Amino acid sequence: MSKPLTIVTIVGARPQFIKAAAISRVLRQRHREVLVHTGQHYDASMSAVFFQELDIPEPDVNLAVGSASHGAQTGAMLAGIEEVLLAERPDWTLVYGDTNSTLAGALAAAKLHIPVAHVEAGLRSFNRAMPEEINRVLTDHVSDLLLCPSQTAVDNLAREGITHRVALVGDVMADVLRLAVERADAALPDIPGVESGAYALATVHRAENTDDPARLRGILTGLSSLEMMVIFPVHPRARRAIATIGWTPPDHVRLIEPVGYLSMVALMRSARVILTDSGGVQKEAYWLGVPCVTLRDETEWVETVTHGWNTLVGADPEQIVAAARQPYPSMPRPPLYGDGHAAERCVAALEGVGRLKVEG
């Protein structure tokens, strides 16, 4: 048995809280974790609700960086994380996904020669206009352990010359979903007129959609044209953008506050179709067997498309409606992105032991 490690984990945005829920649980069985919340997301519905519902330990440090331009936000995080790393001198810095919090954590650690482990390494959209793509590429290239959810991710890294300390571990979001699904139905939000299996669930938050009024209008027109109820938990970025263009939803499109994870799982699993530009939601739709319409021009989760359960439509209203009207897919839905035990493999990789490969 190796000696217990000290790990500084950096989180800051909604999907990172969810991913950390999987790994923290396993990590803390043997090791010391110092959890740093950058404060990138701070509304209770974007942050606190996930800590409560998913039993994530209270952050040891909250940098309370808040919202700002990319440079100002990432810079403030970098300074704050550096202080923590200098005080802790951990064995590893653990970062998740592709947000500004991810890049700040990875860069701060790499500059101090503290090893960086990246969960969800190797994903690529091949679209450098996405802030997330810049964050991913840079984070992967300063990481010392690359924890990949798919063979595609491993191959992407190999194409960039990264073949050392790459582990195919599966997706930690599958771990969280596996544990949450039983508890989810009790958290189904009470929305008048909602009929199980007969509504669309929509989420929108990508900069490419919210910051481009033409694309945002296209998506909102598409959602308004669906012949079923649309439940739309609205990310604060989208709420602001919708207010800016002055759009009023028709009666059958219900804008609600962002929901907690359990409510989201309940809403996803009873939906007829999911329309989203979220990375996480595309995978969850696949795992739950709900057809997905992705409001983007490309995806990192290409397997969900090639297996016939996800359709890329961009922001074009006609394509959105046509894709949402497709009959329920008849294609098989083989397991993708691991078996729901990725967290154990991540921790084993941090310990430098264990069987790292997982199929799917």
Ligand code: UD1
């Ligand atoms: C960020 C990530 C994105 C990830 C998403 C998950 C970056 C560059 N982007 O996008 O990769 O998919 O989180 O949800 O890191 N806001 C609030 N309250 C909050 C948080 C945000 O009102 O609690 C508003 C602010 O106006 C802010 C805007 O949302 O300016 C955008 O927030 P930000 O964290 O910069 O980017 P996201 O769009 O959330």
Ligand code: UDP
């Ligand atoms: N999610 C949630 N409540 C919501 C919207 C999303 O709990 O109102 C969950 C969703 O199920 C997934 C994660 O948040 O697990 C995805 O986060 P987001 O779409 O913000 O980011 P992305 O995955 O695109 O980086």
